[in-house]
Amino acid sequence: MERLPIDKVRPGMYLVRTIEDSSGRVLLKAGTQLTARYIQKIHELGYPSIYVGEPWEAEIEVAQPVSSETKHRITSSLRELYTKRGPDMLDELVEVEQAVEALVDELLVQESIVLSLSEIRNYDNYTFHHCVDCCVLSLLLARSLRLPHKEMCTVGGGAALHDIGKTLVPQDILCKPGRLTPEEYEIVKQHAEDGYQMLVQRGSLDYRAAIVALQHHERIDGSGYPGGLKGEQTHLFSRIVAVADVFDAITSDRVYRKGLNFSQARKFFDSNQHQFDESVLSVLSEYVVEYPVGSYVRLNSGHLGVVIRLNWEHQDQPVVNLIFDPNGNKYSKPITVDLFTDGRRIVEELRTLRDI
Numbered sequence: 001m002e003r004l005p006i007d008k009v010r011p012g013m014y015l016v017r018t019i020e021d022s023s024g025r026v027l028l029k030a031g032t033q034l035t036a037r038y039i040q041k042i043h044e045l046g047y048p049s050i051y052v053g054e055p056w057e058a059e060i061e062v063a064q065p066v067s068s069e070t071k072h073r074i075t076s077s078l079r080e081l082y083t084k085r086g087p088d089m090l091d092e093l094v095e096v097e098q099a100v101e102a103l104v105d106e107l108l109v110q111e112s113i114v115l116s117l118s119e120i121r122n123y124d125n126y127t128f129h130h131c132v133d134c135c136v137l138s139l140l141l142a143r144s145l146r147l148p149h150k151e152m153c154t155v156g157g158g159a160a161l162h163d164i165g166k167t168l169v170p171q172d173i174l175c176k177p178g179r180l181t182p183e184e185y186e187i188v189k190q191h192a193e194d195g196y197q198m199l200v201q202r203g204s205l206d207y208r209a210a211i212v213a214l215q216h217h218e219r220i221d222g223s224g225y226p227g228g229l230k231g232e233q234t235h236l237f238s239r240i241v242a243v244a245d246v247f248d249a250i251t252s253d254r255v256y257r258k259g260l261n262f263s264q265a266r267k268f269f270d271s272n273q274h275q276f277d278e279s280v281l282s283v284l285s286e287y288v289v290e291y292p293v294g295s296y297v298r299l300n301s302g303h304l305g306v307v308i309r310l311n312w313e314h315q316d317q318p319v320v321n322l323i324f325d326p327n328g329n330k331y332s333k334p335i336t337v338d339l340f341t342d343g344r345r346i347v348e349e350l351r352t353l354r355d356i
Contacts, residue, residue, distance in 0.1 A: 001016045001017065001051045001052065001053035001057045001060070001294045001296075001306065002051065002052060002053060002296065003049050003050070003051050003253065003258075003259075004049055004050065004051075004052050005048060005049050005253070005258065006039065006042055006043050006047060006048060006049060006050065007043075009034060009039050009042075009050060009052060010034075010039075011034060011035050011036045011039065012033065012034070013033070013034050013052040014031065014032070014033055014034065014052060014053060014054065014055045014057075014058065015028055015029075015030055015031070015032045015033075015034055015038075015050060015051070015052060015058070016030050016031070016051050016052060016053040016054070016055075016057040016058045016060070017030050017050070017051035017058075018030045019042065019047065019050065027045070028042070030058035031055060031058035031059075033055075034052070048253045048254065049253045049258070051294070053306075054323070054334075056334065057294075057306065060293060060294060060306075060308050066103060066106055066107065066136060067106065070099075070102055070103055070106050071103075071132065071136070073099045073102065074096070074099035074100065074102075074103055074132055074135065074160065075128065075129065075132050077092060077095040077096045077098075077099045078096060078128040078131055078132060078160060079128050080092045080095070081093070081096060081128075081161075081164070082127060082128040082131075082164070082166075082167060083128075084167075093161075093202060093205060096157065096160055096161065097153070097157055097205075099160075100135065100153055100156035100157050100160055101153050101156075103135065103136065103139060103156060104139060104149060104152045104153050104156055107136075107139050107140065107143055108143065108149070108152075127163055127166055127174070130163070130248055130249065130252065131159070131160050131161070131162065131163055132160070133248045134159045134160075134162065134241065134244045134245050134248050135156050135159040135160040135244075137159075137243075137244035137247060137248060137287070138155050138156060138158075138159035138240050138241050138244040139152055139155060139156045139159070140286075140287050141240050141243065141244060141280055141283055141284060141287075142155045142156075142237075142240055144283035144286055144287075145236075145240070145279065145280070145283060151237075154206045154208050154209055154237065155212075155237050155240055155241070157205070157206065157209040158208065158209035158210075158211070158212025158213065158216075158237055158238075158241055159212065159240075159241045159244060159245075161195070161199060161209060161212075161213060162195065162212050162213050162216045162241055162245065163191060163195065163213075164195040164198055164199065164213060165190070165191030165192060165193070165194035165195025165196070165198060165213060166188070166191045166195075168190075168191065168194045169187060169188055169190075169191055170187070173187055173188060174188070189217070189225055189226065192213065192214055192215070192216065192217055192225065192226050193214060193226055195210075195213035195214070196210050196211070196213045196214035198213075199213055208235060208237050209237075211235050211237065211238060212235070212237050212238050212241050214226070214238075215227070215229065215234045215235060215238035215242075216238055216241045216242050216245050217242070217245075218233075218234045218238060218242065219242070219275040219276070220234075220239070220274065220275055220276055220277060221274050221275055223275060224242075224275075236277075239276070239277035239280055240277075240280050242276060242277075242280075243269075243276050243277070243280045243281060243284055246276075247265060247269075247284065247288070250265055250268060251265050261295070261349065262288050262289065262290065262291075262292055262295075263290050263291075263349050265288065266285070266288060266290065269281055269284065289310065289315045290315070290316060290349070291307050291315075291316070291318055291346060291349060292307065292310075293307050293308060293309065293310065293318075294306065294307060295307045295349055295350075296349065296350035297320060297346045297348065297349055297350060298346070298347055298348040298349075298350060299320070299322075299339075299344045299345065299346060299347065300344055300345050300346075300347045301326060301344050302325075302326025302327075303322045303324065303325060303326055303344070304322070304323055304324040304350065305320040305321050305322040305323050305324075305334070305337075306320065306321050306323060306334075307319070307320055308320065308321050308336070311338070311339075311340045314340045316345075316346065317338075317339040317340040317345065317346075318339060319336065319337070319338045319339070320336070320337055320339060320346075321334035321335065321336050322334060322335040322336075322337060
């Protein structure tokens with residue numbers, strides 16, 4: 001399956017990952033053959049990209065770190081919070097905190113977890129969907145760092161609310177379909193301090209969650225904002241959320257650029273490790289596999305295929321459905337091979353079907 005910008009999608013292609021709205025309502029099911037009308041409607045709803053591929057790829061099960069019910073609960077509570085304006089908006093914090101605790105409880109009982117291909121978001125709900133996914137990844141990192149249950153809940157609350165200050169950013173800047181001007185960027189940067197002030201005023205909230213809102217753009221080398229803090233001058237919770245925030249941002253599609261795949265994201269952090277907490281980056285690799293389910297790959301034999309299942313103990317040797325032979329001829333039916341027992345290996349991840 002490949003994630004295509006909506007302007008590259010053509011009638012006749014097959015949708016291979018279901019599109020849901022932020023409440024979990026199905027808008028279009030995986031396996032649907034796309035028509036011009038469907039494509040236009042998806043575009044009107046503000047989705048920058050969708051997953052397309054072969055009809056059989058709609059049956060590939062892409063495991064998620066948390067259940068759809070738990071994720072929809074926190075998404076719904078954050079949507080209510082982020083779409084309100086004025087003093088009443090913080091009344092939703094109790095539900096957010098309860099949803100985060102349910103998320104923590106669910107993650108703590110799971111054994112093997114990896115991140116899957118990122119979900120599709122429309123422009124209007126990008127901010128709170130980003131906060132949900134940032135919350136999930138932050139909690140996974142906190143789990144690997146062996147933080148106690150109560151502290152995990154605080155990390156999750158801080159991650160879910162880290163962008164709350166953006167509710168004070170003018171909508172024409174926040175939803176601008178393109179890069180910001182330097183002046184607009186300065187306005188957006190104010191959200192860290194605004195979010196901190198908003199959460200501090202909410203006396204029942206753990207103070208460290210407010211610190212996360214203030215410090216999630218700080219960097220270990222002092223290049224961040226608003227304080228230009230270095231190293232352990234920032235709180236550990238903030239350093240956790242900083243990694244999750246950046247990972248989710250760089251792997252998400254925006255109107256002005258396509259998100260990185262997981263392999264490219266790993267390389268990004270390798271090149272910028274001086275900006276992030278070393279201990280947090282070390283546990284990030286536990287959840288970001290190089291070839292997640294749904295990735296197109298080239299084998300050393302020349303065959304081309306798609307990853308359909310992971311081998312937990314040998315994640316660089318997943319189960320692959322071969323689509324093309326070494327001469328570029330497409331098989332009439334995919335051939336399933338387990339690279340751990342087969343002996344072949346992946347030499348390259350292919351970004352799109354056009355690479356094939």
